[in-house]
Amino acid sequence: MATNAYVAHAPGYVDNDGPKIITGRFGYEDSHTLARFEATGGYQGLRRALTMTPGAVHDEVRAAVLLGRGGAGFPAGVKWGFLPPGRYPYYLVVNGDESEPGTYKDRLLMERDPHQLIEGCLITCYALGLSQCFLYVRGEMALAQERIARALDEAYAAGYAGRDVGGTDFSVDVVLTWGAGAYIVGEETALIESLEGHRGMPRLKPPYFPAAIGLYGQPTIVNNVETLSNLGWIMVNGADAYRRYGSDSSPGTRMFAVSGHVRRPGVYELEHGVTTFSELLYGDSFAQGIRAGHELKAFIPGGGSAPWFFGEHLDLALEARPVGAAGSMLGSGAVVVMDETTDAVEAALRLVRFFARESCGKCTPCREGVAWLARILQRIVDGRGRPSDIDLLLDISDNISPGPYPVAAQATRALAAVPFPPRQTTICPLGPSAVAPIVSTIRRFRSEYEAKITRRDSIAVRAAS
Amino acid sequence: MTATDSLVPGVDVVDVTVDGRTVSAGVGELLIEACERNGVYIPRFCYHPRMASVGMCRMCLVTVDTGRGPSLQPSCMLAVTGPMTVETESPTAVKAQDGVLEFLLANHPLDCPICDKGGECPLQDQTMAYGPGESRFVEEKRHFEKPIAISATVHLDRERCILCDRCTRFADEVAGDPLIHFMGRGGSTEVNTFEGEPFASYFSGNTVQICPVGALTAEPYRFKARPWDLTETVSTAWVDSVGARVSVQSSRNRVLRVAGVDADAVNWGWLSDKERFGFQALNSDGRVTGPLVRDGDELVEASWAAATDRVVAAVSGARPERVGVLGGARLTNEAQYAWAKLAKGVIGTDNVDAQLDDGLPAELVLSLPRATIDEACRPGGVIVLLGIDPKEELGCLYLRLRHAVRVDGATLIEVAPRSTGLAGLAAHSLYPRPGETVDLVEALVAATTGPATGAAGCEASAIAAAAAALVGDVTVIMGRGSLAESADDMAAAATMLSALGSVRFLPALRRGNIYGALDAGLAPGLLPGRVGLAAGADRVAPSWPRIPAGAGLDARAMLAAAAAGRIDVLILLGADPLNDFSDRSLARRGIDGVGTVIAVDMFVNDSVALAADVVLAAAGPTESEGTFTNLEGRVSPMSQKVTPPGTARADWMIASELAIRLGADLGFGSPAEIRAELARVSKLHRPLTEAALASAPVEGVVLTGTEIPVPAVRVSALPRGRDLRLVATRTMYDDGVMLRHCRSSRGLARGPEARVHPTALYRIAAEPASSVRVASKRGHIDATLIVDDGVPAGVVAVGWLAPGAPANALIEAGSSVTEVTVQAR
Amino acid sequence: MSRLDADNEARARRIMARYPRPRSALIPLLHLAQAQDGYVTSEAMRHIAELIGITPAEVAGTATFYEMFKFHPVGRYLVNVCTNISCWLMGADDLVAHAGATLGVSPGGTTADGMFTLETVECMAACTEAPCLAVNYRYRLRVTPEDFDRLVAAIRAGETAEEIPLHGSLARVDQSIPEDRMAGVVPPEAARAAPVWLAARGSDLQGES
Numbered sequence A: 001m002a003t004n005a006y007v008a009h010a011p012g013y014v015d016n017d018g019p020k021i022i023t024g025r026f027g028y029e030d031s032h033t034l035a036r037f038e039a040t041g042g043y044q045g046l047r048r049a050l051t052m053t054p055g056a057v058h059d060e061v062r063a064a065v066l067l068g069r070g071g072a073g074f075p076a077g078v079k080w081g082f083l084p085p086g087r088y089p090y091y092l093v094v095n096g097d098e099s100e101p102g103t104y105k106d107r108l109l110m111e112r113d114p115h116q117l118i119e120g121c122l123i124t125c126y127a128l129g130l131s132q133c134f135l136y137v138r139g140e141m142a143l144a145q146e147r148i149a150r151a152l153d154e155a156y157a158a159g160y161a162g163r164d165v166g167g168t169d170f171s172v173d174v175v176l177t178w179g180a181g182a183y184i185v186g187e188e189t190a191l192i193e194s195l196e197g198h199r200g201m202p203r204l205k206p207p208y209f210p211a212a213i214g215l216y217g218q219p220t221i222v223n224n225v226e227t228l229s230n231l232g233w234i235m236v237n238g239a240d241a242y243r244r245y246g247s248d249s250s251p252g253t254r255m256f257a258v259s260g261h262v263r264r265p266g267v268y269e270l271e272h273g274v275t276t277f278s279e280l281l282y283g284d285s286f287a288q289g290i291r292a293g294h295e296l297k298a299f300i301p302g303g304g305s306a307p308w309f310f311g312e313h314l315d316l317a318l319e320a321r322p323v324g325a326a327g328s329m330l331g332s333g334a335v336v337v338m339d340e341t342t343d344a345v346e347a348a349l350r351l352v353r354f355f356a357r358e359s360c361g362k363c364t365p366c367r368e369g370v371a372w373l374a375r376i377l378q379r380i381v382d383g384r385g386r387p388s389d390i391d392l393l394l395d396i397s398d399n400i401s402p403g404p405y406p407v408a409a410q411a412t413r414a415l416a417a418v419p420f421p422p423r424q425t426t427i428c429p430l431g432p433s434a435v436a437p438i439v440s441t442i443r444r445f446r447s448e449y450e451a452k453i454t455r456r457d458s459i460a461v462r463a464a465s
Numbered sequence B: 001m002t003a004t005d006s007l008v009p010g011v012d013v014v015d016v017t018v019d020g021r022t023v024s025a026g027v028g029e030l031l032i033e034a035c036e037r038n039g040v041y042i043p044r045f046c047y048h049p050r051m052a053s054v055g056m057c058r059m060c061l062v063t064v065d066t067g068r069g070p071s072l073q074p075s076c077m078l079a080v081t082g083p084m085t086v087e088t089e090s091p092t093a094v095k096a097q098d099g100v101l102e103f104l105l106a107n108h109p110l111d112c113p114i115c116d117k118g119g120e121c122p123l124q125d126q127t128m129a130y131g132p133g134e135s136r137f138v139e140e141k142r143h144f145e146k147p148i149a150i151s152a153t154v155h156l157d158r159e160r161c162i163l164c165d166r167c168t169r170f171a172d173e174v175a176g177d178p179l180i181h182f183m184g185r186g187g188s189t190e191v192n193t194f195e196g197e198p199f200a201s202y203f204s205g206n207t208v209q210i211c212p213v214g215a216l217t218a219e220p221y222r223f224k225a226r227p228w229d230l231t232e233t234v235s236t237a238w239v240d241s242v243g244a245r246v247s248v249q250s251s252r253n254r255v256l257r258v259a260g261v262d263a264d265a266v267n268w269g270w271l272s273d274k275e276r277f278g279f280q281a282l283n284s285d286g287r288v289t290g291p292l293v294r295d296g297d298e299l300v301e302a303s304w305a306a307a308t309d310r311v312v313a314a315v316s317g318a319r320p321e322r323v324g325v326l327g328g329a330r331l332t333n334e335a336q337y338a339w340a341k342l343a344k345g346v347i348g349t350d351n352v353d354a355q356l357d358d359g360l361p362a363e364l365v366l367s368l369p370r371a372t373i374d375e376a377c378r379p380g381g382v383i384v385l386l387g388i389d390p391k392e393e394l395g396c397l398y399l400r401l402r403h404a405v406r407v408d409g410a411t412l413i414e415v416a417p418r419s420t421g422l423a424g425l426a427a428h429s430l431y432p433r434p435g436e437t438v439d440l441v442e443a444l445v446a447a448t449t450g451p452a453t454g455a456a457g458c459e460a461s462a463i464a465a466a467a468a469a470l471v472g473d474v475t476v477i478m479g480r481g482s483l484a485e486s487a488d489d490m491a492a493a494a495t496m497l498s499a500l501g502s503v504r505f506l507p508a509l510r511r512g513n514i515y516g517a518l519d520a521g522l523a524p525g526l527l528p529g530r531v532g533l534a535a536g537a538d539r540v541a542p543s544w545p546r547i548p549a550g551a552g553l554d555a556r557a558m559l560a561a562a563a564a565g566r567i568d569v570l571i572l573l574g575a576d577p578l579n580d581f582s583d584r585s586l587a588r589r590g591i592d593g594v595g596t597v598i599a600v601d602m603f604v605n606d607s608v609a610l611a612a613d614v615v616l617a618a619a620g621p622t623e624s625e626g627t628f629t630n631l632e633g634r635v636s637p638m639s640q641k642v643t644p645p646g647t648a649r650a651d652w653m654i655a656s657e658l659a660i661r662l663g664a665d666l667g668f669g670s671p672a673e674i675r676a677e678l679a680r681v682s683k684l685h686r687p688l689t690e691a692a693l694a695s696a697p698v699e700g701v702v703l704t705g706t707e708i709p710v711p712a713v714r715v716s717a718l719p720r721g722r723d724l725r726l727v728a729t730r731t732m733y734d735d736g737v738m739l740r741h742c743r744s745s746r747g748l749a750r751g752p753e754a755r756v757h758p759t760a761l762y763r764i765a766a767e768p769a770s771s772v773r774v775a776s777k778r779g780h781i782d783a784t785l786i787v788d789d790g791v792p793a794g795v796v797a798v799g800w801l802a803p804g805a806p807a808n809a810l811i812e813a814g815s816s817v818t819e820v821t822v823q824a825r
Numbered sequence C: 001m002s003r004l005d006a007d008n009e010a011r012a013r014r015i016m017a018r019y020p021r022p023r024s025a026l027i028p029l030l031h032l033a034q035a036q037d038g039y040v041t042s043e044a045m046r047h048i049a050e051l052i053g054i055t056p057a058e059v060a061g062t063a064t065f066y067e068m069f070k071f072h073p074v075g076r077y078l079v080n081v082c083t084n085i086s087c088w089l090m091g092a093d094d095l096v097a098h099a100g101a102t103l104g105v106s107p108g109g110t111t112a113d114g115m116f117t118l119e120t121v122e123c124m125a126a127c128t129e130a131p132c133l134a135v136n137y138r139y140r141l142r143v144t145p146e147d148f149d150r151l152v153a154a155i156r157a158g159e160t161a162e163e164i165p166l167h168g169s170l171a172r173v174d175q176s177i178p179e180d181r182m183a184g185v186v187p188p189e190a191a192r193a194a195p196v197w198l199a200a201r202g203s204d205l206q207g208e209s
């Protein structure tokens, strides 16, 4: 019953004809209610899980090769296995802080299908023997907070959450909590700091995963909203059914938000690892091409932190490995499309300014370096650039992310791509993220920088039509 | 000492390649430390060896290869786990470090020439050595309002701050006063206080010392000197008995700054503000710079000859048992010995007491098996806090104890008259009713082997839980607790605890060099070396003209005798009985009843002003040479850095001079000669050779052993009244004479407060925060009524010497408890 | 100027009870304060510090890290226009300019009547619906200049009162866990053993593989 059209009550969501694992209920206006959820197979996955041993549930998730959807793409089943045996209590922290530029999917999942997420939380707690779950929703997302609060109240009342879940002795509390506006809190250790009531500043690695030392110093699993939203379906249909979708290394489906200069921007659920950027940007069921009369200049394949892609990358599949090999990352399923009217320097400024504004300030290279980068870019855009600024931008970038930065643009110059993530002098990847747009644009559109610096007429500055 | 010598015993050692050289590192040791120990200094700003690493500044990045290829790692965060190859000067590392330095300088003002830190600034040094020649940062620098006062003594220049988290980490982790904090985010992050809540920490000055730039400056030193004008000497802090090691820094014969020295066994580089800024009193206008003699109501200047004549006349005209000596904790060990010899060996009186009934019986302190601070703080140990609040009385000990509990997993049991500054870290807190600590401890000891019963207002369950924790090696930190009860209660409680298996004691008397005084025999019945009159007589006989026949009077008995007209001469060695003795009325009557009062002092304190006939001007700390003995028995140098003001003289010289005028030669001409004699006459001091002192310039020499048996203590019966009982405890800042003369601590003493538990309110016809009168049968003081959960029910807690409200006005010396009433005014 | 009132203090205590450590409730409590007064007052921060048992400086340290908290009065309606990449591509700068002209303020400013504060913000997770804005965190998507003017008129006319609460109040639904349904808070130091239900299953957590 796919309409291949926007769904009014799920703004931006396009109900296309691909397989649906997590957006299946978006068509219903009341998809956020328990009644609709139960009427459409809701909590069956939890019921099934409760008939199995916790270990068997974990095995099922491991077998499904469910890749994390928060950005790093780490298999959930494997990450779960990092919990050090016996060091109870363990906690679950759900990452609903979606703020990566271009990313729009977790908010939809929380607003449209909160029970699906709650079911995923409960399955995780059961599989791993977790003692308490904290569902951390981005501060600005008032509607998502309301929907989840209501859904949790319904779930508690109906016996799906809290004491004696589903009539068994399995008991765990799922607690809604929320932030107050800080992109960096999406980084999992910063998220934990925030949940402890501190400034949301990332912790030092190692340990590389909070599974070792997390909330209150205890072993903690952090998973993304979309990741967990898959679990109900997997428990009902099994890992084999899940792996029938998508590619071998990236099974299942994934939500992608296509924004910018396309005819039909929108959020699409599509088969993971199979669909190509070309299909996503130009396909009839998807974004339907660059807006009329214009052509592709560049696109960002995985959110504001990702190095940019260009026309020559369109045939890559939406899968972590090939995208990484080509010098970028699939990140958080955010594809930002820019046509030829886009001023590359200003676009870079937007992103770098964002990272400067969102730097937590904990480490020197990011706090001072990224702010410096943003100010140089602003100067260039304002027509006060200096000829030495381009090299300065690159050298500052090198002091934040030393060595050859992974630049997709290098492919056109027959340079080998460098694997992601880059090296960093910083504590977390936020600082290096600011380097991505700079290196991408200087490599590919250096002349635009030079034109601004020498005050010659630059190409159309106005991005909007 | 080779590099491996300083590794902790029992730690596995691995080979690490540092810049091509193979060196040894302990497993678990931080790479930055391992490199430094082997002579490779990695630049750093946020790392501080006495605090948890945070890895924030990124200055210490080096290339590390553990077998998976070289990568950049912060060496302050990376613990050595196995063999690794480290390059501190690889092109990648150098580029990263240079980059960080450039980033730090981007927003840093170029005001080194007017900055207090200029000349001793790690950021400046680093920039001179490796920094970019010319700034590529052409943008406008970040601006903040120039220095803001974040406390009475500390100023913060946020433009200079490099956000290394040292001060904020210190405040939170080390001091437990998170009153300064990062505010804002990213590029606009700043350190600040909450509006209206200054950085009122007893330890605030440490942040100035550890700030790696000139962002934090201390008011007493601002613009006073340039680092290259200062010379320094290592000495010992004198304001309390911890004996923190300090660097005394002066310029042109004036002490301008005191900084903490990292003595591993003592203060780890930290100081309380009183230790750090207390030197200001020495420079104050109130100093006595020459002898004074009484002329009617006034003390007028006199020559040393005239003043000495009066002293000699008074002393030689009195029978020995009618002469008394009070005080002496301010003196160096050497001066204490000289005065002990003068009083006991020349004058022949045993009426000598360095304590003013404000501590614990000397025999008890000297007889119980002593612990060091390190032993008390050992990982996983058990610490019983008996009576004392180290935060208020012994600042650096408080910091060490905090660390022991927070980081090293020690268990703290608090047995105190009211909640202490460590209550938040205590595993068990027991607040017995005043005067009943001994009952509580009796119940506690009984509960270690049998069922628990309630005692002294504490519940059986709480006693049982605390008793269960009393296992393994226990250290009792024993103080006087409240001064409103006789010392017998605490003394008996301590004795009772000593019966438990392996218990050691860290006595926590506060006053300066009080342990040196007791070890020198400045107490009735004792001779130098923790030995009684009879037992020690043979040892001093060859050097002393005479020895008192029997034990003399302690402070309380001496003042009572004086009040009864039985003392002709009273010598106050830096003592102020009016304020320091437990009973103000008796102190007053005592000094009034004496024929001649002689003060040897740096200041005219209240007692001196009231009653002294002669004042002999004494040199202060930093003005004379000698040694200091701390609460562990650790002896360390008190160094001379400047000359005394006017004609003030070292205390030992005053004693020598008087002895000669009294017809005896003390027989020494320098502190070193005194130490040599001390080592001859005292078994305890035998290890204290010049060589031993020289070989431990920072840690000092710990004197151990005692020849004094544990005394039997009798406790008297308690009154059965239904009045509130008084608790009077010392506070860090009070109206003491040194603090009155110390500019930066003026105003820091809290006004008079009467603190009561919320449930006590119904017995008091007064509103919280209103002014009340606290009265005993002895007298009264006026104070503000404060409701405080940390005060047990049935108790009124006051500070010992709040300005204008001396608690000793309420107390009758020696009474088992002090009952008071509280009424609205 | 104001501490949490009695109702809000009771709510604060309920929220704190859901976490193993009270400090974890700090951000929700600050939101509570902002909902009460429209911004976070110093007195409220002191009160929260008391409730949680930390210093006011620690409360402020956390509070000032997060953009949503305001420490001075702002308009009753906080208009956040996204200017990050996707919205910028679709004309966000024009929308900001238009909004500024309509309201008569520049970004950061508050209208003279105290009704509106205009802010530019970073990505709001509505990128496909650019340009977008939020008024007191209620989203408006694919906003044209005309849409904006209609929205402002509707707010001024009180027509949006139902949907858009005054600044400070966020979600209008609180999670409330009935006592008899609550599994129980598990503080880190409490349980060194597995949850009872898990122990009862005698299960090996790691499964077979």
Ligand SMILES: Cc1cc2nc3c(=O)[nH]c(=O)nc-3n(C[C@H](O)[C@H](O)[C@H](O)COP(=O)(O)O)c2cc1C
Pocket (backbone or CB within 6 Å): A067, A068, A069, A070, A071, A072, A073, A074, A076, A095, A096, A097, A098, A099, A100, A183, A184, A185, A186, A187, A188, A189, A222, A223, A224, A225, A227, A228, A428, A429, A430
């Ligand atoms: C700067 C930064 C921002 C991030 N933001 C988010 C985010 O908003 N949401 C999210 O789920 N993960 C985010 N992540 C990734 C998380 O750290 C973490 O990897 C993820 O939540 C794990 O969940 P998953 O394994 O289910 O993907 C971010 C990471 C970084 C470094």
Ligand code: SF4
Pocket (backbone or CB within 6 Å): A184, A201, A202, A358, A359, A360, A361, A362, A363, A364, A366, A367, A426, A427, A428, A429, A430, A431, A432
């Ligand atoms: S890289 Fe930036 S965001 Fe990450 S820890 Fe450092 S300052 Fe904070």
Ligand code: FES
Pocket (backbone or CB within 6 Å): B043, B044, B045, B046, B047, B054, B055, B056, B057, B058, B059, B060, B061, B074, B075, B076, B077
């Ligand atoms: S000294 Fe290691 S990061 Fe600052």
